Amino acid sequence: MAHSDLTIADRIQSGLDTLTRAERQLAHAILENYPASGLGPLSALAKDAQVSGPTVLRMVQKLGFSGYPEFQAELREELRAKAKNPIAKHDTWTEGAPSGHVLNRFTDAVIDNIRHSLAQIEPDAFDEACALMADTGRAVYIVGGRISHTIAEYLYLHMQVIRPGVIHVQSTSNTWPHHLLDIKEGDVVVICDVRRYENNTLKLAEMVHARGSKIILLTDQWRSPVHSLSDICFSSRIVVPSAWDSAVMPLLLIETMISAVQDLLWADTRDRMEALEDMFDQTKLFRKFT
């Protein structure tokens, strides 16, 4: 807030006693449905409070603004700040680091990304995507680009355990057409494509689309060109205070999918996981969990 830490509402409230008759009327009208009424035209507010235009203007000036537009600008600023707050209020995440520390700034941005992205997701689409991936009648192909293949692989590594028929394809590799030789109608292709969208990925999408496969797309807020070919599309906000983009939100989505698919297939997965445990034990790849 430009002028002080107090909101305009607070300031009006505290000064209520010192106001004159018309000003008090006006003050109540503003507070009545705050801040909506203050965001309309001056004349509308005046009419609503049954006072004259100049009275509104004088009040606004008493509050320290040079004019009505400036007053409105601060109201909007309050609104912005309020909308941000629900969880990001935590102004420092790491105690001992100033709020300007990269750890705090970065986390703020990520939480904000999560909030915005989830607000846009349609739960039905999510459930549908999970149902597709849980359908063992369909093969599942998982595709990622240069950077995004890392989270694609993360999805792959888990899906591989959960169900059979999961194939990992790297679109940056020239050999991707080989992996798609056997793809057929009804198969599911999960594509991760965030900006610096890659031509290879688009080509791949076009090919599998032509084959009649279902495309589930994980992309960013601007949406990969693949999205026009996709059956289900999830867009994540990925902007952070960095020269790079954030993969946290896409990863969160992927993990949630893994969890949901796992639940759908629990009966089958159980055996697979136990079998895997046995194999690990035999190969002594892992230490016993202590």
Next chain:
Amino acid sequence: MAHSDLTIADRIQSGLDTLTRAERQLAHAILENYPASGLGPLSALAKDAQVSGPTVLRMVQKLGFSGYPEFQAELREELRAKAKNPIAKHDTWTEGAPSGHVLNRFTDAVIDNIRHSLAQIEPDAFDEACALMADTGRAVYIVGGRISHTIAEYLYLHMQVIRPGVIHVQSTSNTWPHHLLDIKEGDVVVICDVRRYENNTLKLAEMVHARGSKIILLTDQWRSPVHSLSDICFSSRIVVPSAWDSAVMPLLLIETMISAVQDLLWADTRDRMEALEDMFDQTKLFRKFT
């Protein structure tokens, strides 16, 4: 609401696909801080979205309003209505999904993990780790296990661009000793090791520790056995309502590190990144960003 039960945000949301480039930019700007941005002057919104005034107007008309003022009037009406119903609060992340939906439960857990993990991190240790990774006098080895190698690779792919002398080692591969032949005292080894801690990773840690390398460990709340050998250790909470663990917090940490190291090395990185851009342009690997 005057026109329908849907809020303007909903209507914009649902029509996102049918929009053109400039309109989509605008739509995102409106949703970004909704409804504040829509309550300012048309020109301000246009500038914010980096589109022209008329584009805003056309969009508003597409939404069924006769003009911008009418659009704003409904935004204010929504605000009024929302202020009246304090029950319509966001206690869920995705509207339209019950609070018990996996999307909401999972996200709750992840946010909780982030909060707890960051509360435990010592900013000084973080800064020190970044300084080590930014020191081009030291080689940086990045190591991950069976699953964690995906986020280790994510770190690698970025560090590779930021600075020279970055090596990716996969501890699950039998060939890892080959990659460490040249490691020397003072070099930095970033190890990702979360539960199902792997024997190979511990062996590797012991070896590089003996060589006098600095170990930065990313692990979970129970801490990998490597932690006794590590110089700097970050533990992330990774429990989520799933049969699997979450890699979101480790990834968040890694991304923050990338950002911090990038900042420390900005002068040098700049050239590297530009060189990379040129190479991408030449090989036409990526589409031009639209």
Next chain:
DNA sequence: TCATATTTGTAATGTATGATACATCTCGTG
């Protein structure tokens, strides 16, 4: 590759809006 349609931006225009000057009213005070 060119031609056409669609999208987008620029510049001009008219109007709604906020600001100003001044007249009127209200209320306290002698």
Next chain:
DNA sequence: CACGAGATGTATCATACATTACAAATATGA
């Protein structure tokens, strides 16, 4: 009750704003 100082409203003005018309740019399809 009259006077004056502050409060409030009316009428006018200036301008910032939304709107319109048109041109440039971009995408689409032959």
